[in-house]
Amino acid sequence: MTALPEAPPEGNIVTERRGALLLIGVNRPAKRNGFSPRMFRELAEAYTLLDDDAELRVGVLHAFGAHFTGGIDLPMLAPLMRRGEKAFPEGLVEPTDLGTPGYRRRQKPMVAAVQGITYTLGIELMLAADIVVAADDCRFSQLEVKRGIMATGGATLRMAERAGLGNAMLHLLTGDEFGSAEALRLNFVQKLVPAGRQLDEAIGIAEAIAAQAPLAVVATRQNALKCVEEGPLAAMAEFAPVQGRLANTEDAAEGVRSFVEKRPPRFSGR
Known part of the structure; x- marks a missing residue:
């Protein structure tokens, strides 16, 4: 998929079958791919499709435009957060793979390709994937503390597990921005590539996985x-x-x- 697909104002998730792979594209580049309720629902539906379709073996999560995602569209999601509700119905695969009651956990592998701004939910989605390929232009930040809220998509769990408690606290409690080299040092990503190559590299890894039993x-x-x-x-x-x-x-x-x-x-x- 090379052309940038047209995106509705609230964004959408674009899926593409490529042999045994399911490419799952985040598509709201005009808003730095900020997640709306529709995008959350469609992402969960795409993850569910991956698990339920016997012809599909591996997912590849990626994003259109210069950035992976700036995170959630807070004004659109705040009412749901105040009510403690998710933006997608029960019974679907939970993209953050937290084992929340009522939601399914993903069974098949997921490779993530990230670039540019990869904030909050972006970090949590990539940490919930199995393998992450990052462009060398990434800008990461888990900045919920700057908005008066807490990361609840897995960052508090997986950042500490991957990088150790001290490294996790450094970034979780300051909400600072860090780059691709730091993400590699912390084991948040597995490969760094020049910007523009991240999706091809992720697809190559996914194809190698799909060739196995x-x-x-x-x-x-x-x-x-x-x-x-x-x-x-x-x-x-x-x-x-x-x-x-x-x-x-x-x-x-x-x-x-x-x-x-x-x-x-x-x-x-x-």
Whole structure:
């Protein structure tokens, strides 16, 4: 997708199927991709589509225009925040992947490509993804404390988990702006590329993931998350039962055949 799609005043989320990938584009460049209620709802719907469509294996989250997102459109979202409500209905996949009751957690991998201004919700969405590619022109800030509110999309959890408590406090409590090199140092992003290359790099990583056995990819992702969220013992307890299930799949048999026949595997997700 090269052309900038037309965006309604409240913005929208543009999806594009590319083989086994689902490209999910944030589209409100006139407002620095500030999230409206409509954009939240459509993002949750796109994440749900990724998980529910058997032909899709990996998502790629990206944004149109010069910036990833300036965060939420506070005047539009403030009434919902005061009522403690989300901008998307229950039963959908929660893009911030927090396990909120009533919402689903994403099962399939997500690669995020970010550029330019990546504030508040932008950081939380990328930390909720599995792999992040950042342009070298990124400007990050978790600035909720400057608006009299608290980050509730996962930043207080994941910034400390990725970077250590002191580094998290430095940026959470000051709301300062930092660049791509600092984000890489803090393990918030996994790769830095020249601005304009971030989406291509993210797609390349997503395609490499999509070429692997889908059931094994999902199981591996879930086990790693369980280790982070519940501890190594909980993750290790799943080794034998999960491996037993995977070893009896058609893809495991195909993995053996392709090894013997010295050819690339053709995985079906069964």
